[in-house]
């Protein structure tokens with residue numbers, strides 16, 4: 439075990455972040471470049487391992503192949519300029535799900551990637567809403583400057599207006615599309631020149647120091663004078679970077695570049711290392727846990743199931759909040775009140791480097807889970823407590839689920855409750871009938887559930903459409919008022935997988951009316967585990 443000063447050094451070195459973006463904005467491409475800078479990979483997706491983890495690793499590789507998704511790329515740890523960076527993958531596209539939202543509860547900062555031709559898009563708005571729950575600091579990367587994009591001032595205005603966060607440009611683009619020349623770094627007072635066709639490697643930086651430097655004319659031609667004027671304007675009209683405002687989630691430093699051309703990604707990484715918060719303390723029902731606390735503590739933010747019927751194993755992802763993980767250590771599974779020994783947790787160091795299997799506050803570890811671990815569970819080697827802030831999110835898609843064989847109703851219910859505890863899907867049981875309604879954030883969740891019900895619970899189920907468009911968890915401290923609400927709204931009420939009361943509405947208008955009519959009832963978009 440480490441001593442306290444080693445622990446604080448390890449904590450101070452770490453940055454744990456995730457990327458939020460709309461599909462196709464360039465998240466995958468940026469991830470590849472980021473790993474290239476971390477020298478973690480020779481080619482994208484290669485994650486090599488550690489001696490002692492060989493066995494576990496190969497099992498997982500096998501599983502990944504079968505399922506076509508990657509456990510090891512869910513978390514990528516790599517060194518960058520003396521810091522150790524954890525990049526958590528946020529499932530996107532078809533596999534967009536509640537996991538995507540919940541991953542954001544396990545990071546200390548986010549990188550927002552925007553397609554500069556398109557600006558702020560729908561998924562980004564949703565994900566930003568989730569980061570707001572914890573006022574997570576946001577760094578912005580305006581991508582695809584090698585294409586014709588929108589005006590950069592326009593883009594920043596849109597971010598400020600739509601996402602309600604102040605923008606502080608750190609770099610400023612020179613030209614765009616075929617005439618993209620590079621960026622001016624406002625803080626370093628440097629022009630960094632871009633050369634096409636070198637996106638696959640780390641480029642040697644061509645830097646011209648100082649805006650007044652006559653070399654600019656040679657390098658940029660007519661763009662030099664334009665750049666000077668523009669920078670003058672931008673400096674006058676935009677926000678200056680302010681560390682406190684950034685940490686409070688009120689201001690975002692903005693970088694411009696092209697992920698495909700591997701230009702600007704390193705400027706962003708430099709900003710991340712310099713400004714992004716180190717692993718932050720987390721709230722429990724008892725106290726605020728500091729990362730330097732020597733007692734190990736962690737919470738489960740994601741459970742990844744294996745779809746292969748031969749392996750019913752799953753992996754639970756834990757964010758370490760305090761202390762250190764070492765193989766063989768013991769910790770208490772607080773909900774079960776049981777001590778468990780961690781024998782073969784997965785750690786996620788990418789690259790060729792061999793290292794001891796250890797992990798510190800800020801890191802993620804994966805535990806093999808045979809059904810005893812649920813979303814939101816707390817593990818600790820100290821006194822019992824429970825981390826808060828790992829919620830369920832109100833689903834946006836709903837279907838009624840029905841059995842092919844009506845005799846298996848019990849198994850179906852059991853399966854759905856377990857899958858909802860694990861966070862694979864949400865279950866709602868209306869008060870007025872025996873329907874089983876499943877709710878999801880992404881459509882793939884529905885397919886996953888039917889397939890897992892079949893392989894793990896031996897029940898064949900099918901979906902039917904249902905007229906529900908939104909759900910809110912309802913709370914009211916006044917029991918009399920709650921009773922009245924329940925009486926009058928019985929048709930729209932349901933119990934979720936954990937027997938919490940929820941209002942399910944056919945339309946958003948319906949929900950607004952209920953909210954107006956019952957001002958004493960709280961309608962929540964999230965529910966704590």
Ligand code: G4P
Nearest residue numbers: 460461462463464465466467581582584585696697698699
């Ligand atoms: P995502 O993970 O956010 O969905 O985006 P991804 O990185 O897969 O990028 C989406 C598309 O945008 C890809 O093209 C990718 O090559 C392209 N792209 C990413 N960054 C840049 C950039 O800086 N400039 C330009 N011009 N394109 C960029 P694709 O044609 O959909 O896929 P592929 O066939 O190139 O893989």
